[in-house]
Amino acid sequence: MTQPLEELQTFFAGAIRAPLPVEEQPDARARVSHYVAGNARLAPAAQLEIYRDQFWMRHIDALYEDFATVHRLLGPDAFTTLVERYLEAHPPTDFSLRDLGAKLPAFIASVAPYRDDPLLADCARLEWAFIDSFDAEDAGPLDPSSLAAIPEDAWPGVRLAIHPSVQLVALSYPAHEYRAAVKAEEEPPRPEPAAACVVVYRGPEMLQYVPIERPAFELLERLARGETLGDACEAVAASGTVVAADLEEKVGGWFQHWTASGWIRAILR
């Protein structure tokens, strides 16, 4: 029986990534025995169904692993529905499962009913930040001698190169605390709204996260976008989240914290 290979593969891949069982897909049900032989124990549709089961199990498991907090909030059935809807909108196209959930935070933030719950979106963005931090490019630590080499009057013009593993996540709920409790296999209650600014980064041995004060977060965001230290400080002072007179003193302390944590990898002049 002659069947162009690509025709068979297109049929097969389409049938196994459909949310409905093969027997309930009219087209697949009609065509499956043209391609699949079956045996005494399993009809052709039942054989193809094994692969469809595996497709969904594999992708639901992968997203569960990356988004355990979202899973916890939704529960298993609603999480499965979310994955089905997400993969219908964004079929997996990359060879790696690593990027499978890359568009899930934006999907949750924009599609009903998920978009109606800001905690879900917060959790999804935070969990994806951990994924991005985990295997971000390596970069050496800041050379301390580069600090001493900068004249005082040159500081406003410097730019900072932020370590690639540093992820900045502004939250409207304390999703970082909720995630930590879920990871610890506790059964945390749904948290109340409380804004937080969290930095996720890679420490020497493991991923770490720390909430920081809002003006420091705003400054770090601007510096990460490539603004000069002077411009970024001016913008933060103008935003009103910190008293301008206090800013200079605070920046010194923040800078020490950031360098000690390995968030800054170079000073660019």
Next chain:
Amino acid sequence: MGYRRRHSIPDLGVGVGFRVPHYAHVLSTHPPMDWFEVISENFMGNGGLPSANLAKLLAGYRVVPHGVSLSIGGPAPLDRDYLRRLKALIDRIDPPWFSDHLCWSGAAGVHVHDLLPLPFTKEAIHHVAARARQVQDFLERPLALENVSSYLTFTASTMTEWEFLSEVAEKSDSGILLDCNNIYVSSKNHDFDGNAYVDAVDPSRVVQMHLAGHTDKGAYLLDTHSDHVNEATWGLYRRAVQRCGPTSVLIEWDDDIPGWDVLAAEASRARRERDDVLGVTHATTLAISASAAP
């Protein structure tokens, strides 16, 4: 000259897959193990903890990358970005060979992240062989293609799986990663004799073997890598060692992963089985040599 000799493929002995639950134990205590296999795609990023863990592993052990996403039988053009990243990993590890599966993993722009079976046809042989040659040319390293477990057969197939595997290997001039568990699983799912499979494969092309466990789902066996190697698979392994001689072998355990001691004990059994078979072979060889001496 056979494939293995032509490419100077060594026998690395008995190894296991490098998996997350064992990272800390392996990297801090350096338990005895001949070699490790890493899943290529897990170490193809730019840095971070995966890269650091690989560096530590390479400092103490021989390592071979084993891919799951090459999709050598897929309809889409070969993924150049994937191949470039795989080449960087291979250059870093410098293994005697690398491996992936005789399968396909997606169509129409979608990657399904599975090892899907091919129809055993001349068309598929030509398709796969041409792509396998391209891959080897680009990566400049011997490629071993692994037989996969399957849960269906195609009406289009015109030959046995072992005829298909052999012809792909021959036409693409590739090595074979002979997975004894996959032979067993497919033999039960498709009612063929696993011994006939082992007997039909060109031993000079077998550069590596795999052993693993599976799950009995009633109407079929599922390749889950979640259990001990079963006795029938050990039997196929012994038969394969008898035919192929000393060949690198690796225990795969990817789900319900046990403690290191259980995994190491499974590797020890592979060594005993292998030594037992090779011991018989060596004795026979000596006896033949002795009787042939003038």
